[in-house]
Amino acid sequence: MAGPTFKDLEHEGWQNRAAHYDDWFGQISSQAFPFVLDAAGSDLSGLDTLDICCGPGHLVALLAERGAHASGLDFAGEMIRVALAQHPEQDFDQGDAEDLPYENARFDLVSCCFGLLHFHDPDNAIAEAFRVLRHGGRYIVTAWQGPEEAAGLVSVMMEAIQDFGTLDLPLPPAPPLPRFGKPDETHRSLAAQGFMDIETQVLPITWRPDRPEAVLDMIEHGMVRTTMMMAHQEDAARDAIRAAIVERVQAFDTGDGLKIPVPALMAVARKPD
Ligand SMILES: C[S@@+](CC[C@H](N)C(=O)[O-])C[C@H]1O[C@@H](n2cnc3c(N)ncnc32)[C@H](O)[C@@H]1O
Incomplete structure (x- = not known):
């Protein structure tokens, strides 16, 4: 019998x-919402909006505060329950999100x-x-930037796994994690599906945990793909990766506590008239 798919593992x-x-x-991702709202506009009266991958639904509520008929969609029933x-x-x-239950042009x-x-x-x-x-109509997406774009939380995690473990893991095939943090690739991907007037902006998101070890808790409690990648490492490699993450995030100690960059790329695009 075939094992779980990437989507099965993400869903779980x-x-x-x-x-x-x-x-x-949510402490990190919600920092993108003010930028998304700025791009959306201050008066959304009468507009129908959909937030895909809405999680606990906070962006949906913020869009509704600006007058939108706002709705959210998520594949996790537990996220919908919380929302x-x-x-x-x-x-x-x-x-x-890959098979939306809505009619065209809704x-x-x-x-x-x-x-x-x-x-x-x-795609x-x-x-x-x-x-x-x-x-x-307009499409607004955000995604984390990877090691090639910026040093920060994502680069520390990815580089520690590469340096002390392996990315060659017995996991179902999945798209590259930092793909949509790259402006050129994001532009190309949106244009390929027909979008125009594509603009990208780097969002200067940071996370201020109270101690370096909190990054390990964040991975366990907040991140699905990184948890999968950690779970499949050899025990000794996993210990070394964890130690390297804790050591390397200390480079982001400002003297007034940790301030770890977690930059994201926001893209705003339009469907042609
Ligand atoms: C990192 S969370 C982002 C939640 C929220 N948008 C935010 O910025 O805080 C990713 C969300 O995507 C949802 N998700 C992942 N794959 C999905 C899919 N194929 N269809 C719908 N939702 C999906 C997850 O259930 C989860 O709520």
Whole structure:
């Protein structure tokens, strides 16, 4: 019998992290929301918006505060349960970003924050976002930048795994993690699905944990793919990776505590009229 797919493992990982998402990864990812809202505009009255990979639904609620008929979609039922508990007045659907349960041209604005790197086929997910947008509608996506773009949380984790463990792991095939942190690649991928007027911006997100070891807790409680990569290392390699992460993040001690860069790329694009 075939083993779990990448999507199966992602789904299980997010189901398990939903209840405490805001305590961990949400502290970092939510820093992108003011930039997304600026790009969306201050008055969204009467617009239909969809936040794909909505997690606990906070961006949906913020879009609704600006007047949008805002809805969110996530494939993890536990995330939808948390979103409905926190924002009972908003609409949330459980569904797959790669096969959206909406008719063509239904939305004026579609966002997807830190979702693309979790998809089995991100190009298909971009095509689905394009399909459900009306002509002239806008698409806003954010993704983490990798080691080639910037030093920070992602580069420390990836380089520690490369230096002390291996990336050649018995995991189902998955797209490269930092792909959509690269402006040129993001531009090319959005244009390939028909988007125009594509603009990208680096978001200067930082994380201020109270101690270096908190990075290991963040990985365990907040990150699905990195947890998979750690779980499949040999025991000695995993110990060495963990020690290297704790040591290397101390380079981001400002004297006033840790300030770890977690830069992200935001892309804003438009479906042609
Ligand atoms: C890193 S979280 C981002 C949540 C939120 N957008 C934020 O910025 O805090 C990724 C989210 O994507 C969801 N997700 C991953 N793959 C998905 C898919 N194929 N379809 C729908 N949701 C998916 C997960 O359940 C999780 O809630």
